Amino acid sequence: MEQEIALTAVDDQAALPLVGRLHQWVVTVDHKRLGLMYIGGGLFFFVIAGLQAVTMRLQLAFPDNHLVAPQVFNRLMTMHGTAMVFLVGMPILTGFFNYLVPLMIGARDLAFPRLNSFGFWLWLFGALLLYFSYIGGDGLYGAGSAPDVGWFAYAPLTERAFSRGNSTDYWILSILLTSVGSTATAINIVATTFSMRCKGMALGKMPVLVWLALVVAFLMLVALPPLSAAQAMLLLDRYLGAHFFDTQAGGSAILWQHFFWIFGHPEVYILVLPAFAFASEIIPVFSRKVIFGYHVMVAASCAIGFISLGVWAHHMFAVGMTPAGNAFFAASTMLVGVPTGIKIFNWLGTIWGGKLRFRVPMLFSLGFLFQFMVAGLSGIMLGVAPFDWQLTDTYFVVAHFHYVLIGGIVFMIFAAIYYWFPKATGRMLNERLGKWHFWLFLIGFHLTFDPLHFAGLHGMPRRIYTYQPGRGLEGLNLLASIGAVVQALAVLIFAVNVLYSLANGEEAGPDPWDAWTLEWSTTSPPPEYNFAIEPEVRSRRPLWDLKHPEDPDWQYE
Amino acid sequence: MSEGAIQSQARREPPGLIAAPAPTAWPMITALGVTMAFAGLVTSAVVSAVGAVLIIAGAVGWFGEVFPQEHRELLEVEPAVVSAGAVRPAAAQVAVGEEGHRAILPLEIYPYSAGIKGGVAGGFAMAALAVIHGLLLHNSPWYTINILAATAMANLANANVATLSAFNAHAFVMALIIHAVVSLLVGLLYGVLLPIVPRNPIFFGGLVAPLLWSGLLFAALRVINPVLNARIEWGWFVLCQIGFGVVAGVVVARSERIRTFQHLPFAMRMGIEAPGIMPRKESR
Known part of the structure; x- marks a missing residue:
């Protein structure tokens, strides 16, 4: 039987009043709008979690400081970590994939637009539920408090005997909701990439970003269920008297750690692979060269995705595993450095000999390259079990993962925003403000996180509320706190830039960077249908082929 | 979508219009219902009950969006000419063996x-x-x-x-x-x-x-x-x-x-027979 399709004429949205236009955003199933809503929501929580970080740094700026109470500090720490991973990193990065993947493969939307909408709202409501815990953490009629168990919420310390009230339940339920939302996005990206590519776009002709989106989506599908399962088990322990993590009733004290890190380490790659994806699109365009070693880049990305599933217990060297376990996870951690190193060399190979344009996206990308390499090296150091025994749970670890998350991922998120903002809005971000943003953020970042390596080497434990004077930590912590304020100032400049440029930014046109992938072949911002006619490509740089008919890429691929 | 459905869609799209999935609030209502059902565990059973009602309403509404026929809207194709022009129209190709190429490698x-x-x-x-x-x-x-x-x-x-x-x-x-x-x-x-x-x-x-x-x-x-x-x-x-x-x-x-062999062309280093490297047949 032939399938029928109901068609409705669409209203002229520009003529709608404000409420009507807002309603259009609420009911949208368009991948671009949902992508922008993910990114906007993520940036909103970035500001909140960032302010929480600044508060913590002010508390730690001086020894024996009492700016906030210890209990408040624990909540700040937990909410900052949880929000930055689940409410900032994940939504912003999946938001970019939401926006870009269909455009880059010449499709009109994601495969399941309504599921996409469902995933976004589930994420947003989950995020709001987490912050609602500040009001309802002790139950609606209690004083209220947010979770204070750290972002990885180790059981059995999260069992009801040790974590009273409902604050931990808020953490469990909200993250469970956002995980389901992320799974919906992952399903959508896999289905879209495999089934909706335009004519001529074989897998080997997909942009590197799309390949990485695919790897990230697979990682989400594999890594998120263990976390959700562990959270369900913890809920059963807390509410129905199960004993999964209750050591006095035969439960395991380290089962949670295994479940959490089976999710947690791939999660690092779920966050950092999109940063790699942005770098792989931005660096070639601003080097005016085709990406160096496309096939090796793709293979290395797949290898990283695969190996990252087998390194989780390097977070657990200190629990006392067997020598064989320690050796295996140390070796696998070293191994994941190989494809990652290959990618860094390939980006350098792309830059090498290119006609470099030091625009703001490229500046952030170069910062990322250097900082991520340092982060990788300190990660390899921590992958050596005896070294990790000395420095586990110190500020060296804090400095290392902030080098990954800020020095790597946040720098590339900013690079991506500067790069694709003209496509999404039709306006360029201001270059001068952008450079102020970059340099201040760079200085602030290094002021904060370089000294924290040394604070960790001096033995400063992570998560401490305050410290005593005379232990060599005062100067390092003060520097780190000043750096946090400088970073906040840089983010403020960025916010001003966005608001200013939305209203007064220079008109971007469809292709302001002289770029090569399909999203630049449509208007800025793109129409709701993306492409009036389905594109047809013959190489990995279809716009290059159009611009240079005398020397098209397909002659060489 | 089946091939028949695509053909059907093509027939029903008037010229200058494109059919796209229609906006809908049902996914959002379903998500709100799921969230409230969860939130009820830490607030009140009433919240979970309202959540359950919303889930059912959302699921029914969502099903109505796609069964028995998918609800789509018609989008007017705006005439927009996007011309592909390069800022740097000239592109240079680096030839293997050319002077200056790979000069960093020690000879x-x-x-x-x-x-x-x-x-x-x-x-x-x-x-x-x-x-x-x-x-x-x-x-x-x-x-x-x-x-x-x-x-x-x-x-x-x-x-x-x-x-x-x-x-x-x-x-x-x-x-x-x-x-x-x-x-x-x-x-x-x-x-x-x-x-x-x-x-x-x-x-x-x-x-x-x-x-x-x-x-x-x-x-x-x-x-x-x-x-x-x-x-x-x-x-x-x-x-x-x-x-x-x-x-x-x-x-x-x-x-x-x-x-080293670095001063030689790649083809010669690899021992490949190539014009310009191998002597002409008549000169052998």
Whole structure:
């Protein structure tokens, strides 16, 4: 039987009043709008979690400081970590994939637009539920408090005997909701990439970003269920008297750690692979060269995705595993450095000999390259079990993962925003403000996180509320706190830039960077249908082929 | 979507219009219902009950969006001309073998034996300086040797000056092994690195590299091993490093170089028969 399709004429949205236009955003199933809503929501929580970080740094700026109470500090720490991973990193990065993947493969939307909408709202409501815990953490009629168990919420310390009230339940339920939302996005990206590519776009002709989106989506599908399962088990322990993590009733004290890190380490790659994806699109365009070693880049990305599933217990060297376990996870951690190193060399190979344009996206990308390499090296150091025994749970670890998350991922998120903002809005971000943003953020970042390596080497434990004077930590912590304020100032400049440029930014046109992938072949911002006619490509740089008919890429691929 | 459905869609899209999935609030309502159902666990059963109602309403509404027929809206195609124009219309291709291409690769290198010889010679020079240091400052040739052994023998790092000034067979063997291995490896490293700086190999090998290495150790040792760090006289340490660097650098730089294949075109290096490389048939 032939399938029928109901068609409705669409209203002229520009003529709608404000409420009507807002309603259009609420009911949208368009991948671009949902992508922008993910990114906007993520940036909103970035500001909140960032302010929480600044508060913590002010508390730690001086020894024996009492700016906030210890209990408040624990909540700040937990909410900052949880929000930055689940409410900032994940939504912003999946938001970019939401926006870009269909455009880059010449499709009109994601495969399941309504599921996409469902995933976004589930994420947003989950995020709001987490912050609602500040009001309802002790139950609606209690004083209220947010979770204070750290972002990885180790059981059995999260069992009801040790974590009273409902604050931990808020953490469990909200993250469970956002995980389901992320799974919906992952399903959508896999289905879209495999089934909706335009004519001529074989897998080997997909942009590197799309390949990485695919790897990230697979990682989400594999890594998120263990976390959700562990959270369900913890809920059963807390509410129905199960004993999964209750050591006095035969439960395991380290089962949670295994479940959490089976999710947690791939999660690092779920966050950092999109940063790699942005770098792989931005660096070639601003080097005016085709990406160096496309096939090796793709293979290395797949290898990283695969190996990252087998390194989780390097977070657990200190629990006392067997020598064989320690050796295996140390070796696998070293191994994941190989494809990652290959990618860094390939980006350098792309830059090498290119006609470099030091625009703001490229500046952030170069910062990322250097900082991520340092982060990788300190990660390899921590992958050596005896070294990790000395420095586990110190500020060296804090400095290392902030080098990954800020020095790597946040720098590339900013690079991506500067790069694709003209496509999404039709306006360029201001270059001068952008450079102020970059340099201040760079200085602030290094002021904060370089000294924290040394604070960790001096033995400063992570998560401490305050410290005593005379232990060599005062100067390092003060520097780190000043750096946090400088970073906040840089983010403020960025916010001003966005608001200013939305209203007064220079008109971007469809292709302001002289770029090569399909999203630049449509208007800025793109129409709701993306492409009036389905594109047809013959190489990995279809716009290059159009611009240079005398020397098209397909002659060489 | 089946092929029949696509054809059906194509037939029903009037010219200049594109059909896209219609906006809908049902996914949002379903998500709100799921969230409220969860939130009820930590608030009130009433919240979960409302959530359950919303889930049912959302699911029914969502089903109505896609069954029995998908609800789509017609979008007007706006006439927009997007022209593809390059800011830099000219593009350069780098040809293999062209002058300047891959110039960074050294055309001449030192053999490995040069690095080994440099390492041995530099090692002797450094050992001589170390013994002189021990004699001048501690009246014993064994002091510096024992300090070197202390990097691997923790008990020696805490030993008193008298112990460090006395001969210790274990420490001597340990220091000898450490010194020989490190000297040979650094010598080999010089052999590999010096062709990259062909203009000033002695300056690089004799001064820059020892100073960089000493600076790195100076910064790191106080953290890694503060006890040992307190025993080291850094002025003499740097002098010994420079002694090694100058001697090893001179020995390596004076060795005979080997010509690499890097100046040849890729095809020739790979042994591929290619026009311009192979002689013409008639000339064979």
